[in-house]
Amino acid sequence: MRPYLAVILDSFHAALSSRVLWIAFIAIWILLGALAPIGYREDLTTEFRRWDFDNGTQLKAMLAQGLADPQQESTALGRVSAALPEDLQRQLKRVAKGEEVRIRTNALADGLNEVMDRQDWHDDDAWKATARLRELRDLDAKSDDELSEVMKKRRSRLRIEAALPGVFQARASRSILLTYAGFDFPAPLPFGKEQFDMVTNQFVLPLLMNWLLGFALIFLGILVTASIVPDMLQPGSLHLLLSKPVSRSLLLLSKFLGGCAFVFLCVCQLVVGLWLIAGLRLDIWNVRLLWCIPVAVFLFSVFYSVSFFAGLRWRTPILAIGITCMFGAFVLVVGAIGGYFDAFVSQPAAIRSMVLAGDEVLSTTRGGVVQRFDKTENVWSPLSEPDQRQGDLVLPLTKLSDDTVATARIKGGRFNPYGSGSLDLQLLERGTDWEPEPAMRLPIATRRIFAVPGESLIAMNTGGLMAADWDSVLAWSSDETKSTSGTKAKAKNDSESAAPGNWLTELIRKRGGATSDFQSILPAGVTIVQPVRVAVSDDAQWMILYSLGRITRLEKSRDADQPIWLATAKRELDGEASKGAVIAISGSKLLVAREEESIKILDAESLRELSGIELSSDGSVHSAIGLADGERFMIVYSSGSSCLVSTAAGTAALDYSLQYDDVESVSLDRETDELMIAHDTDRIDFVDSQSFQVQRKIRPSLSGWRFVDRWVITPLRTLTPQTGELGQTVAALVGGKSSVTIGQNSADDGDRIRFKILRPVLSCAGFVIVMLSISCLYFARRDF
Template sequence: MRPYLAIISDSFHSALASRVLWAAFLAIWVLLASLAPIGIKEDYTTSFRWFDVYNGTRMKALLAQGIVDPKSQDKAIGRIAKAMPEEMQRQLRRVGEGDEVRIRLTLLTHALNDLIESDANRGNQSVADTADADSDEATQSDWYDSEAWKDTVRLRELRELDETPDDELSDSLLRRRSRLRLEAALPGVFESRSSRSVLLTYAGLEFPTDFQIDRVQFETLFNQFVIPILVNWLLGLVLVFLGVLVTASIVPDMLQTGSLHLLLSKPISRSALLVAKFIGGCAFVLLCVTQLVFGLYLIAAFRLGVWNTRILWCIPVAVVIFAVFYSVSVLAGLKWRSAIISIAAAGALAAVCVVVGVIGGVVDARVVAPDRIVGMTTAGDDLFAVTGGSGLVQMDTSEEVWSPLIEGEAGSNDRVLQPTTLDADHVMTARIRNGRFNPFGSGSLDLIVLSRGDDWSPQPSLRLPTATERLVSIDRDAVVAINTADLLITSRDSILDAIGEEASEDATGEESGSDDGTADSTAKSVPRIDNSVGAWLKALVTMQGGATESFVSILPRDVVMSPPTRVSRIRGERALILLTGDRMQRIEPVGNDMMSTWETSTRANLQRESDRASHVIASSSRWVVVARGDLPLKIYDAVTLQFAGQWDRDAKRSFVSGTPLELIAISENCFLLRTSSGHCDVIEVVRGDEQLSTLVSTTSQELSDATADDDVQNAGADSNLSDQAMTIRTLERLPVDEIESVHWRPDVSVSSGGRLYVAHDVDRLTVFSMSVTPRDEQSISVGANFSDIEISKLRSVSPVGSVWRWVDRYVVGGLELFTPQVLQLGDTTAAMVSGNDSLVIGAGESGAAEVIRYQILWPLVSCGIFIAVILLISCMYFSRSDY
């Protein structure tokens, strides 16, 4: 063993003698020294950025209404619009008069930030100065009036700040209060933001940029984007290149006559000698990488507050990247005995890896992604799906192909709504032009109906409310359109009349049908009643996402939809669970007429959480389950919305990985949970233990206090519910990986059974039959299942792909198989550092978010096999060559 260690040490000393190495050391020390002053500063979120605006069109319409509507000029929105700069007021007046005026978001947010500054400065004035200011005409510095803001829905944080005297608030809190006042006056306009944000600083000075996010977002950005970029480029490109440059001469120098004969005179084999030299070169890079990564870890910990020891996993990954290129350099050095050729060979391999990686990325984005199934529904035995290329396809079961109904294309800016079943013969959707990144899109938005009698040909129907994001069938006579600021309803008969069809009295829906078969026998025409704010001016109402001629607003007046919004329908009941911001409420129609007034029957405040992932919600007749990011799954009573229990974070992660993307209720207690990891699990709400009962009792009291503080009480709350604390157990995992979308079709003849359609591996389809048998709850012990479930596979379809899909599978796949996946090691690093196996980008309803699943093991296996094969070839060549 000692001779081999001597050779490794000799290689290491040879590398240390290189001037390039010491230049690299100096560059690393200078880089770390330049990064050391970077820090973060946490403060209240006080100003607006253009990316805070979720609905710019609605904001422009609301401000225009405040300018031109006499009834709004004394309200909050009117006072804000009047305080705008004169040029902005002139443009908003043109908007209110019906002109097409483009106002950049940056100009609007800058104007709002000026109002924040003026209001905060007013709060710093003395009482005497304030009294003098009140005697003047309304100017930009006195746009706020407490009476005008009484009609707005204010968060508890704003009410607490309004009740606090100005002299007790810091400058940051004064600005925070002003921002919250603007948000209250402009409901449904801004993205939900954390109350505190972090700002980057350098040597105590704030960065002069618009970089402002909360701590959780900062840590996610650092772990899943910054660190992989450092590994791919700083470690994977710069240090690897320098490492190859320094170590390329080790093998050629060894092959010199005097050196080689001296080494071979020792009791070692040629293969072991070569491997020892290879390890010596890697040891040199290990020293450089360790200095850089450990220095970055210390900076992240002490300066940024990111104490993440998983950052140190970058060290072995960077050494593996170097070993891939160095193995080729060693083989070239054996063959041609030239350091220059060794460097050129390693550079050629790097070029090949980059080219193959780029080709794979382009083909995946242009060929594979547009075919990916992101949402499904059924009508009878026919299956319809939305693709990643913003197309709508139908499964032709006879030929096992997806037949296009609405053509999609790669990189399309359009957005197709997830199809919704109207009845067994009709399916609804909509295509929003240029709506992928803009909820309003461009042009008019028509409901598209596909009818069995017309061979499923898309037909335009009613005019949809602007910025519609989802369609939900309620009972079998009504359809709700959910947009960025409202819930609007129309009748099934109105939809069919618009395409020239008469409603069939015996038509039954699969998802929209009522479980008890009850429905109003007489068809109702939708009255042209508009409950939206500002209904006096149709153009502005349309811009705000308000009602159209055939849709009626059912959103209770005391409810403000703060994006993102989640709506869950309770199957078999005329009720919706609405989750907006951190408030959940159950809304129901007053009486039997769903087209008239809806009101809130009960509501509950959710605890404010640091995780900024989107909520996922599902409701049965008994439970409401809410999932969010890496947080515990929360369970609420479906009637009272009282907190009933949770699935602990650690217990959840031991069974389910990834970010929750979709929840579907399949029975009273059982739900389907699909995550970003590509798996789907059947979970069940069960009784917890005594410790959990204590937790539920405490949390219920906290939530009740928060709810009472919002002047709303939970109707009919069960005081003994904490004695029946609930949690969640996993029943079974579907035997399918890489799941893209799922659709549950309940069997109307069976109370808890149906078919589950699973789209996986881009566009493959597997159909399962599922039945849930409830047990006698009186005899069930703590933690035991309430139900027995049976899952059987009915069929699996592998659609015939296009020629380009064949090229992707066999040509590009073959290139990636025989090429070391060096670029994909960034995914491995991101997974190791973040502790997650996937990344979810964006929010929205199911299917709207983009999911990136990290390739964790395959890049390491690919690089390991490549290194082993090249070293084996090098050892065989070295052993059989005469030097």
């Protein structure tokens, strides 16, 4: 191997003597020098910012009620409202009178910050009725003398959050403030150190790497190395090389490896520099960042293999650069088309929720389509579609009976998280061929609905849990026989007549509170603060509520006239309260999977911890469902892979007897005891939850753009090296996760980002091997 090592070493020698390399080095050092002064400071989260509000409308309504409702005067809400600046109070009072007043969220934030500066509005007795975090309780237990100014402000903020439940985004107790050369950046970042590390590792560093390594250095590298092969082919150089006792193919491969030396030297400087800055200045010692070095060189090798062959064939650097640029443009276009098809064709078709209503299968998709499976045509037949693709958000389907399914469509989807405007329940009935029909009005900002068959329909929104009488729901049914207390017209009239009401009713409705149809079921002292999750037991007589790190077991009152459920057990989880969680009930066991933590199995009655189990490396748990046997759960990772968690032996263990790789969603039909597993976009397997045997499958035919995607775009992407997707490989390697879930605060509606790791690597490796094989064959057989 000595001759070939000599060629590779000589390439490094040549690279180091190149002026361009030293110019690149200097550019890298300047960049690293510019980044080096970046640092951070960690402080208690105090000031409110406009992005801290989860529901501005609700906040405005709550504060207005606090000012206008005499019953609120001595409550925490009333005291906070009364402490607001005068001009803001005037505006809120006009809101309370029913006037349309626009108040900027910045103004609300500034008003609350002014409140925070004072302490006179606080009253211990008033706050006893609120749900106080452990942190607040600890701070309340201390005297003012024991607290610094910052801690006092923190305490004030927590008091305000307790007084206004449901309107704030979950925030870590400590915030990050970036600094540059000792000077603070204007605003603190809306997350703590742990999240800062995650965001930096998962998004910032990969993005930086992709731009610097994936574009700038690759282009520079191609410019510099394009002349290597034409230079080698100069007669006085080539004939001498070929006269040496070496293999032509290995000589060429050595030249290729040597050509990567330039990029390797630059990438090493840049990556090691960034790694040191991240470690020394931001305390993020992420060794995985060094993976960027081989990945960047690998990415360069894809383009260099094209330049290499072009240089070999035509012996001119200009042509080699030109052809490589054209190839890069082609790869970019194919990648863009592929990305477009992913975003607008395949991903919107992914099944989000599904129900088995008798012999019919209904589902909703990520793109907001409600659809029914047409067995005769073997296609998904749309029942309702959004006005614009991906415009609307559809609540997961809830089965009321074999003939009736409920859902709701939030117009504008993610851009209208509070469900402003009309948010009506939609009923899909067999009698009307499953055509969605509008029904009763839901509480504002409803994110999830649960059925307690024969008793009530529960809606969860940012303000709480509210139940509507079962009969009043079915009164909207087009099937008159199902309604026991009047007709649809009567129900409509009741609902509409209740709509204007008095100013207080309207305010309460605006803040997402109880309406004429829906009455709150949460007991005193239990509030919903994001992140929140709800799991309902099989018999729907009790449920588990997870809210801001606190778990509460709620049981339905035995008194049929008492709508408020009883809180029979509470438990506060250790660690950061703002962490999201996934919960599921199986029999008497509760599964809790929080971000970055091991899975916990709790006794669902006492909330005592029974066992725990470490997660596999497939990312975080995206969703979970309890099986009917009371012993097992099926969990789906954000990567799309799934497995079972078995608690049969007293301790939790992962069980891979039901394993899928690309799960979109899972549902359990309690009547048939069948697991419905939606996978590979819109396919469904019906699996017996005892034997795990697949009972039947839905494999819909492809049509339209999905057909084009499968048979034109996918083969084209397979044959084209997916260099753009190597950025995802970098993100996965640097972040240490193959997938992440974003926006999973209140329901199973978080966006899963599944990084493509292996596919781009294989695609690029295959391309490089083919190009090098052609080059070697040409070089070995050619007379020079």
